[in-house]
Amino acid sequence: MSIKNIMVVGAGLMGSGISQIAAGAGYQVIINDVKDELVEKGLTAISQNLDRQVKKEKIAAADKDAILAKITKSASLDDARKADFVIEAAFEDFAVKKSIFEKLDGICPAGVIFASNTSSIPISSLATTVKRPDKFIGMHFFSPVPVMKLVEVIPGLKTSPETVRLTEELAASLKKETVRVKDVPGFLVNRINAAFRAEVFNCLLEGVATLEDIDKAVKLGLNHPMGPFELNDAVGIDIGLNVFRTLYDGYKDTKFRPPLVMEKMVQSGDLGKKTGKGWYDYTSGEKKPRKDLNF
Numbered sequence: 001m002s003i004k005n006i007m008v009v010g011a012g013l014m015g016s017g018i019s020q021i022a023a024g025a026g027y028q029v030i031i032n033d034v035k036d037e038l039v040e041k042g043l044t045a046i047s048q049n050l051d052r053q054v055k056k057e058k059i060a061a062a063d064k065d066a067i068l069a070k071i072t073k074s075a076s077l078d079d080a081r082k083a084d085f086v087i088e089a090a091f092e093d094f095a096v097k098k099s100i101f102e103k104l105d106g107i108c109p110a111g112v113i114f115a116s117n118t119s120s121i122p123i124s125s126l127a128t129t130v131k132r133p134d135k136f137i138g139m140h141f142f143s144p145v146p147v148m149k150l151v152e153v154i155p156g157l158k159t160s161p162e163t164v165r166l167t168e169e170l171a172a173s174l175k176k177e178t179v180r181v182k183d184v185p186g187f188l189v190n191r192i193n194a195a196f197r198a199e200v201f202n203c204l205l206e207g208v209a210t211l212e213d214i215d216k217a218v219k220l221g222l223n224h225p226m227g228p229f230e231l232n233d234a235v236g237i238d239i240g241l242n243v244f245r246t247l248y249d250g251y252k253d254t255k256f257r258p259p260l261v262m263e264k265m266v267q268s269g270d271l272g273k274k275t276g277k278g279w280y281d282y283t284s285g286e287k288k289p290r291k292d293l294n295f
Contacts, residue, residue, distance in 0.1 A: 009086065030082065033075065081107055113137065121246060137153065152189060186246065
């Protein structure tokens with residue numbers, strides 16, 4: 001099977017990043033979302049990311065134009081008829097993903113592989129939504145996609161060896177390193193990271209250090225590129241909360257119990273960078289500490 005055309009369903013932070021690297025690797029890319037304005041927003045994010053690379057002289061202006069020329073906008077899943085491989089990067093909710101894959105299953109030719117970028121939902125569960133479970137796989141990228149080198153490849157119960165091989169080859173062509181992971185809730189990295197973040201929240205609520213100093217300590221003491229609260233804001237506090245919920249439902253282990261402070265943040269509508277406020281305030285265009293949070 002030759003992969004030339006890739007559809008990315010979801011034009012948010014992850015979907016736009018996946019679209020960017022796929023186009024940069026020479027693939028024809030269809031970037032899809034439910035509304036034209038969401039697709040445009042994703043394409044703008046790609047353009048801005050490429051502008052930063054041009055400014056840093058990592059690519060030439062002509063390279064940016066060539067990458068953007070390989071990306072086609074779509075607000076209809078019917079456009080998946082043209083795809084050889086589909087990567088779903090929609091909201092981290094089983095019902096949302098189920099609806100997408102059921103529609104794609106009736107649109108795409110039988111040989112097309114479906115990959116989900118889910119960060120925690122079991123692949124075997126998602127694979128039950130289609131009639132091609134042998135061609136269904138997890139392909140979990142990390143944020144920001146153009147920078148992070150890792151992709152978790154997660155075969156479901158019925159995923160074929162050929163599907164695994166093609167997915168790993170695709171990831172390699174995108175200049176990513178892969179690890180093959182069993183289909184368990186949270187997979188590998190998020191399972192480890194959730195336990196780490198649960199302890200981070202304990203330190204915050206116990207007053208061990210301020211939010212800002214916890215981020216600083218993790219970056220300088222553990223050499224993480226971003227602090228846990230910065231990262232949570234970048235990915236989305238609602239997405240992080242859903243990961244905790246999935247892990248807790250899957251393992252029934254209290255260390256994965258969704259933190260109440262995250263529940264409160266989501267209830268208040270402060271989801272991170274995408275809403276302007278999360279653990280930090282971004283409304284000025286810069287990251288600033290918040291003085292209005294009571295823990």
